[in-house]
Amino acid sequence: MKKFLLFLAGLVAFMVLLANIGPMVFFALGIWLLYVIFKQFMKTDSVAGKVGWVIVGLIVLSMTISNMFALIGVVAIAALYMVYKSWKKEDDVPVVHHIKEDDPFTNFEREWAELNK
Incomplete structure (x- = not known):
C-alpha cells in the first residue's frame, strides 16, 4: 500500500511539474536576463544608459x-525527489528475526542492530 501511495504522489508531482514547465523556463530566462541587464548597467558610464538599463x-x-x-514546479521537483528517495529506501527489517536467548551471538547481533539505528 505504501508503494502505491508513493506512486500516486509521484504521479501528481509529475503532472504538476509538467503543467509548470513553461513558467519555469521563462522564470529562469528572466533571472538570467536580469543578471545580464545588471552587468550592462554596471558597465555603463552615462546617465542615459543607466536610466535605459533600469527601465529595461x-x-x-x-x-x-x-x-x-514556477516555484510550484520547483516544489514538485522536490516532491519527486522525496518520493524517489522513499521508494529506494529499504524497509527497516530487523537483522535477527528469531531471537534465541541462550545464544550469545544472536544477542550481540540484536544489540548491534539497536546501536546502529
Whole structure:
C-alpha cells in the first residue's frame, strides 16, 4: 500500500511539474536576463544608459515576477525527489528475526542492530 501511495504522489508531482514547465523556463530566462541587464548597467558610464538599463530591467523584472508559478514546479521537483528517495529506501527489517536467548551471538547481533539505528 505504501508503494502505491508513493506512486500516486509521484504521479501528481509529475503532472504538476509538467503543467509548470513553461513558467519555469521563462522564470529562469528572466533571472538570467536580469543578471545580464545588471552587468550592462554596471558597465555603463552615462546617465542615459543607466536610466535605459533600469527601465529595461523593470520591464524584465515584471515579466519574471509574473512567472512566480514556477516555484510550484520547483516544489514538485522536490516532491519527486522525496518520493524517489522513499521508494529506494529499504524497509527497516530487523537483522535477527528469531531471537534465541541462550545464544550469545544472536544477542550481540540484536544489540548491534539497536546501536546502529
